[in-house]
Each structure stands twice: as structure tokens, then as C-alpha cells.
Amino acid sequence: MHRTVQPNRTLLVDGPASVQLVAGKAEVLGYPLKTEQRVLVREGKRQPFYTVETSVFNVLLGANAAVQEVEGCTVPASWSKPVQTVLSLEKKPVVIIVLGACDVGKSSFCTYMVNKLVEAKRSVAVIDGDLGQSDIGPSACVGFSAASAPVTELYNLRFLNGCFVGATSPVKAATQTIKALNCMMAEATAKQADYILVNTDGFVSGEAAIRYKLSIIKELKPDVVVGVQMGDELEELMSYLGGGGLMMVEPSPAVNQRTPEKRKLLREMTYAKYLKKSKLHCIPISQINLEPRNGVPKEQKPERGLLVGLYGRGTRFLGIGVLRAVNSERKVLKIQTAVRSKPFRLVFGKVHLNEKLQEVED
Structure with a gap:
């Protein structure tokens, strides 16, 4: 939908949404937008579009998204x-x-x-x-x-x-x-x-x-x-x-108070982003340094995967993974990860994720 906003007003958009500046001058947190520029607003996030002059936006709202208009600039x-x-x-x-x-x-x-x-x-x-x-x-x-x-x-x-x-x-x-x-x-x-x-x-x-x-x-x-x-x-x-x-x-008056559920959802979105196109890899314990060394779980269920960090040489962080299973006989770790290069070091985390990459309570 197209929406015209008068000067010195702010369009507050709660995602998931897409906002395109069709005409006029507007900015987001000090960033002057270009005409036809499209801004994606993530679910659980709010973006303030401040109008320097009369502006026209094309706003597309997803499920549970919202939009409201307020007077003035919400940047204190x-x-x-x-x-x-x-x-x-x-x-x-x-x-x-x-x-x-x-x-x-x-x-x-x-x-x-x-x-x-x-x-x-x-x-x-x-x-x-x-x-x-x-x-x-x-x-x-x-x-x-x-x-x-x-x-x-x-x-x-x-x-x-x-x-x-x-x-x-x-x-x-x-x-x-x-x-x-x-x-x-x-x-x-x-x-x-x-x-x-x-x-x-x-x-x-x-x-x-x-x-x-x-x-x-x-x-x-x-x-x-x-x-x-x-x-x-x-x-x-x-x-x-x-x-x-x-x-x-002072905080911006546009600040969005998030529920614990919404904060959890935002975390899960980051897991999904960095595990996109992930595959299950079998890594022999003898071929990787483990931190801590005794951190391998005695029993690992796929539906309660353990978040891990994978490193290359030195301090180069390769990405995250999820420990899905441990083959004690073969001494092999089965890890779901999007990392393609060979890891040299694995750090065990404390977060558990199910097969949909949702956090599972202890």
C-alpha cells in the first residue's frame, strides 16, 4: 500500500515488513534513504522512517506487522x-x-x-x-x-x-x-x-x-x-x-519492548541465518581440538542438539554448528553446520536446539 507522510513526522514500522521510499526525503536513524530504496524490517524489530519533506512510501506488511505515524523525529x-x-x-x-x-x-x-x-x-x-x-x-x-x-x-x-x-x-x-x-x-x-x-x-x-x-x-x-x-x-x-x-x-520514544518469546525468536533467526544450507558432518574426535576436552556429552539426542563453535587456525571463527550425535565406538561427532572448510578447534556451548533450530529449555 502507498502511504503519504507529511514533513517532520515518523512512520514506525513493526516487522516483518518491506518499506520503499517512492518519493520525497526520509531517513532511518540518520541514514538518508535513496528514492526507490527498499528497507526490510525483520520480525520483532521496529524501524523509524523520519520524513524531512512530504514523502510517499510503499509499505508491505507481513503477518502480525504494524505501522503507525507519530509527530516529529523519534531520534532524541x-x-x-x-x-x-x-x-x-x-x-x-x-x-x-x-x-x-x-x-x-x-x-x-x-x-x-x-x-x-x-x-x-x-x-x-x-x-x-x-x-x-x-x-x-x-x-x-x-x-x-x-x-x-x-x-x-x-x-x-x-x-x-x-x-x-x-x-x-x-x-x-x-x-x-x-x-x-x-x-x-x-x-x-x-x-x-x-x-x-x-x-x-x-x-x-x-x-x-x-x-x-x-x-x-x-x-x-x-x-x-x-x-x-x-x-x-x-x-x-x-x-x-x-x-x-x-x-x-535518553531512549528513543519509538523503542519497542520485546517479550521473552520475541527475544527467543530473534535468537533463533540468527541460528537459522548462520546454519542456512547446513549439512551433517562426521568429525573424528582425534582430528579436532575440543574445548573443554571433557565436554563431549555422554548421551546426545538429535532433538536436543548442542550449539558449538567451530574455528580454523588461530582465532579465525568459521561458524556455528549443532552437535546432533556422538558415536562413542568410532569416536566421531556428528555436527550439523554450514561450515565447509576443515575446523581445527571446536568449543562446546550451553544452548540446546531442536531440529527446527529452536531453543530447547534444559
Whole structure:
């Protein structure tokens, strides 16, 4: 359907949907759209289309999709200050960490910052440290990418490398997650980008969460920490930091609150994406390094496959797989994966997937 939107209004589209700018001028999170450009909005996601002038959109809605129109721009004015601050810093690279609780729009803010930095002709490396709602790479991984052009969402960035953690929450994998962030930070630094932008998960409340986030900050040594805060949920965490480089911004009023079921669905979409055209491979245990070495399950049922990470030589992440069976007599692992090259290392995860790549509770 065609929809005409007057200037200084925002069309909020909940996916699954397709939106094409037919005429006029509009932008998504600081990214000016081209005429006839089509934007896909994933299920469980919301995209804001802000009209600079009267614009005509062709909107195609999928099942359970929705569209609404609101006055003004849903990108808060406060978002521009961190951008101007990091652009004024002369060191290279400038490391930025974004903090915030679940569903406050951290990824949207990161997308906006990427677009504004790219617009200023700067190179940006992006590290996605949100294990449970990954935009870059599969869930249960810390992903790495580089932006040289604007995007409507971080999900559209090309996955360059990753580090498999094997869990969708840092609650029981804090040490592994910090190690993975350090690994991707080293890779981002080697790329000699002007900026390294690190998005994090929504685990911010309570003693364990604060200890975890402070450990990340201690390890990555950011120049700027941006907190996206709805109320006062970051106050305790921020009180431990002090000094310069701390900035608080408000969430977008367009933020979409997701149910646990919707968050689970988004994770499963990443498994499906990175296991597309997967096949069952038999890998002799003697021909691969296992982490941990004693991690092979005594009994492995295909309907409760175990998520694993596959690596080449060194830190090169090849992709994910699902351990479907173990042949104890032949000492062979049967793994469903889209990885075609020979893996040298396999890391066992803690997530179980059924044959439809849906998460199965323990």
C-alpha cells in the first residue's frame, strides 16, 4: 500500500515488513534513504522512517506487522552530543562503549552513531557484545564488523569475525564474554579504524551485573562511555566510573519492548541465518581440538542438539554448528553446520536446539 507522510513526522514500522521510499526525503536513524530504496524490517524489530519533506512510501506488511505515524523525529536530540564529542577527540582509535538495560534502544543508538561517523568520512569498527540479542553474527557469540557505509540497522553489517561464548547471557559466562570482547578488540585495533564502537547486553542491575560491566570497562579502556537510560537504572553503575568521558542519553520514544518469546525468536533467526544450507558432518574426535576436552556429552539426542563453535587456525571463527550425535565406538561427532572448510578447534556451548533450530529449555 502507498502511504503519504507529511514533513517532520515518523512512520514506525513493526516487522516483518518491506518499506520503499517512492518519493520525497526520509531517513532511518540518520541514514538518508535513496528514492526507490527498499528497507526490510525483520520480525520483532521496529524501524523509524523520519520524513524531512512530504514523502510517499510503499509499505508491505507481513503477518502480525504494524505501522503507525507519530509527530516529529523519534531520534532524541541528546544523541547528537556523544557523536560530536567523539568527533572532537584527536586520538586514534577512539573506543566507545554503550551501556543500557534491555529494550532501551542501544542498537538503535549505535546505528545512529555509526551513520553519523560514516557521514563524517570516518572508519568505524563495531563489536557486538550482546550475546542474547546479537545484531552482528549468531547469538551466543561476540561479533565483529566494520562500517564504511550507512545502514538502517547493525544487522545489515557484514559479519567479519566472531568469538564463540556458547551462552545467550553473561550471567554464567562473564569471564568467557570478557575474553571474547578482548579478542575482538584486538582484531578491531588491528584494522586501524578511527573508532571502535562496542555495544553491550542489558545486564546492568545488581552486584553481579555491575561487577561484570566494570570488568568490561577496565579491560577495554574506553575513551567514552554512553549510557542509554530510561529512568535511574544506570545510576549505581555510573557512580563507580567517575571522571570524564561519561555521557547519558535518553531512549528513543519509538523503542519497542520485546517479550521473552520475541527475544527467543530473534535468537533463533540468527541460528537459522548462520546454519542456512547446513549439512551433517562426521568429525573424528582425534582430528579436532575440543574445548573443554571433557565436554563431549555422554548421551546426545538429535532433538536436543548442542550449539558449538567451530574455528580454523588461530582465532579465525568459521561458524556455528549443532552437535546432533556422538558415536562413542568410532569416536566421531556428528555436527550439523554450514561450515565447509576443515575446523581445527571446536568449543562446546550451553544452548540446546531442536531440529527446527529452536531453543530447547534444559
